[in-house]
Amino acid sequence: MRVLITGAAGFLGSHLCDRFIAEGHTVVGMDNLLTGSMDNLAHLAGHDRFSFIKHDVSQYIYVAGPIDAVLHFASPASPNDYLEYPIPTLKVGSLGTHNTLGLAKHKGARFLLASTSEVYGDPEVNPQPESYWGHVNPIGPRGVYDEAKRFAEAITMAYHRYHGLETRIVRIFNTYGPRMRLNDGRVVPNFIYQALTNQPLTVYGRGTQTRAFQYYSDLIEGIYRLLHSNETLPVNIGNPYTEMSVMELAERIVERARSQSPIICIEPTDDRIVDDPKVRRPDITRARELLGWEPRVPADEGLTQTIDYFRQRL
Numbered sequence: 036m037r038v039l040i041t042g043a044a045g046f047l048g049s050h051l052c053d054r055f056i057a058e059g060h061t062v063v064g065m066d067n068l069l070t071g072s073m074d075n076l077a078h079l080a081g082h083d084r085f086s087f088i089k090h091d092v093s094q095y096i097y098v099a100g101p102i103d104a105v106l107h108f109a110s111p112a113s114p115n116d117y118l119e120y121p122i123p124t125l126k127v128g129s130l131g132t133h134n135t136l137g138l139a140k141h142k143g144a145r146f147l148l149a150s151t152s153e154v155y156g157d158p159e160v161n162p163q164p165e166s167y168w169g170h171v172n173p174i175g176p177r178g179v180y181d182e183a184k185r186f187a188e189a190i191t192m193a194y195h196r197y198h199g200l201e202t203r204i205v206r207i208f209n210t211y212g213p214r215m216r217l218n219d220g221r222v223v224p225n226f227i228y229q230a231l232t233n234q235p236l237t238v239y240g241r242g243t244q245t246r247a248f249q250y251y252s253d254l255i256e257g258i259y260r261l262l263h264s265n266e267t268l269p270v271n272i273g274n275p276y277t278e279m280s281v282m283e284l285a286e287r288i289v290e291r292a293r294s295q296s297p298i299i300c301i302e303p304t305d306d307r308i309v310d311d312p313k314v315r316r317p318d319i320t321r322a323r324e325l326l327g328w329e330p331r332v333p334a335d336e337g338l339t340q341t342i343d344y345f346r347q348r349l
């Protein structure tokens with residue numbers, strides 16, 4: 036296959052490029068470098084099956100030659116980033132998804148959308164099955180991301196139903212690992228960076244809110260299987276076995292990094308914790324049944340790998 040991956044210079048996009056290259060496919064990476072870095076793709080420079088186009092996918096997209104699959108991963112993903120870039124986030128989820136769908140239709144390619152557990156908002160049920168419609172505040176600060184992704188899902192289903200496009204939607208739950216930026220702002224890189232630089236770990240609120248943390252390699256495997264499946268409805272990919280409070284995550288990172296950092300609770304005065312989901316855990320029944328997929332990497336192993344990566348970066 037010849038595959039277009041948008042958001043290729045980001046954390047997940049760059050790992051996806053590696054997977055498709057390793058499977059023998061040809062990859063065209065596209066990114067405007069808003070939150071990504073060419074460092075994540077440096078090892079692919081000069082590879083005969085990899086090329087890169089610097090482009091904002093919210094603008095009309097031109098790619099020469101055949102394309103068999105489009106994987107649309109371009110979008111700010113860290114709350115810090117989408118709060119800093121609210122309008123580019125809305126545009127890439129709406130216009131960017133429209134453009135990438137249009138390209139897929141033109142090329143006769145299969146399309147896979149990177150959606151998110153944020154479509155469930157601050158959920159009233161835990162764990163969240165795909166059948167749950169969500170609890171999103173459309174006009175809150177997080178709405179720029181959540182509603183953009185909800186629109187992206189809606190237009191993806193419309194291209195499937197109206198144009199007969201082959202589409203896939205993955206709802207990704209909190210994923211972490213190497214190639215996240217030191218200053219990404221999401222909780223795992225934040226805590227690891229703080230632990231390794233002997234700064235206090237900043238728990239927002241009381242730290243009772245929960246997340247289930249997935250190591251990137253499990254996600255990439257799930258995405259690869261989903262693309263090759265026949266499933267057009269959304270599929271959750273996340274690790275339900277690792278649900279923990281943010282306070283517990285802080286304690287684990289301090290322990291695994293053998294850090295002396297204290298853990299402090301703070302109340303950010305900006306928009307960062309407005310509508311912060313209080314619980315989150317995927318129901319992965321569909322991924323198990325449709326894809327034969329299960330997460331394999333336990334939290335302690337993934338965190339240790341990620342701590343080692345950040346130590347090297349520092």
Ligand code: NAD
Pocket residue numbers: 041042043044045046047048065066067068069070071072090091092093107108109110111112113123127131149150151152206207208209210211
């Ligand atoms: P990231 O910020 O590392 O990567 C996003 C990439 O998209 C960056 O390289 C950025 O420069 C690029 N980008 C943003 N706007 C663009 C535009 N208009 N045109 C071209 N490129 C653009 O984030 P990530 O964690 O790798 O997330 C990748 C995708 O996965 C996003 O769509 C995100 O919503 C989704 N996702 C990630 C997680 C997670 O836990 N990591 C969870 C749910 C969903």
Ligand code: UDP
Pocket residue numbers: 113114115209220221222223225226237238239240244246281307308311312
């Ligand atoms: N969080 C925190 N301290 C930090 C960064 C994040 O306590 O330094 C909390 C945040 O309020 C949220 C959780 O960690 O409850 C996960 O935040 P993240 O930004 O990683 O992703 P989210 O799941 O909110 O999209």
